[in-house]
Amino acid sequence: MSLGKIRSIHITAIGAYKPGNFTVSSLTTVYNALLACGGPGDINTYRNIEVLRNNRIFTTIDLYQFLTRGDQNGNVILKDGDVINFPVYKKHVSISGQVKRGGIFELKDNENLDDLLFFAGGYTDKAYKGQITVKQISDLERKIRTIYRADIPNFKPLDGDEFKVESVLDRIENGVNITGPLYRAGDYELTLA
Incomplete structure (x- = not known):
């Protein structure tokens, strides 16, 4: 059995870097669509991306979970008429x-x-x-x-x-530097009895 032709669907992205209507494959997931629309715009969220289906929130996606842990929860296959909404960020x-x-x-x-x-x-x-x-x-x-x-x-x-x-101080807390005509000049640990 072979797959002859893949159906196309229409989706909409709101608040994206490149907002608009897109024609994509019926096998497209939310993350594939994010690539097509350029991801969130400058003032939009990465943490609370909404997929709207039939005028209701179908799923919510937190991209940080994917970027930091590889977690793909919410990466659903899109359906014709789905809307990806990027609300503005809060913090x-x-x-x-x-x-x-x-x-x-x-x-x-x-x-x-x-x-x-x-x-x-x-x-x-x-x-x-x-x-x-x-x-x-x-x-x-x-x-x-x-x-x-x-x-x-x-x-x-x-x-x-x-x-x-800040960085740690660039000094040694318990050392002494010995120089001069010695066989082994250099830094040494200083311990007090």
Whole structure:
């Protein structure tokens, strides 16, 4: 048995980078359609993409779950007349410094600073893990806060927060450098009895 001709269907993308009507194969999944429409637009969500079928939300997709874990929940085969809706995002925060993948990330309301660190790939090997600095927007101006290691799992970022992970100091805490006419000059561990 062979497949002779694949039927075409019509779908619509709203809030996409390239919004509009598309004619695609009847075997097209949501992720295939995201490629066709260019994904979310600049102000649209990656975390709450809606597939509307018969004027109701059929499924909701969180692209971060696919991008970070390979989870394809919600990657359904589309049907004729389906609409892919990208609502506007609710919360964007940024992280820079000693993380593996710095940038701007979208967080859900129930996610904390640990989740942001996961999306950023975690700390680099030179990161100072004792604290993270954040610049937040208050009613009138910006303010700086320090989040210590014990508070990271409970800290809820706000929209517009800018996090910075510093590096460890470039000095040795327990060493001495010996120089001069020696057989083995160099750095040595200093221990106090």
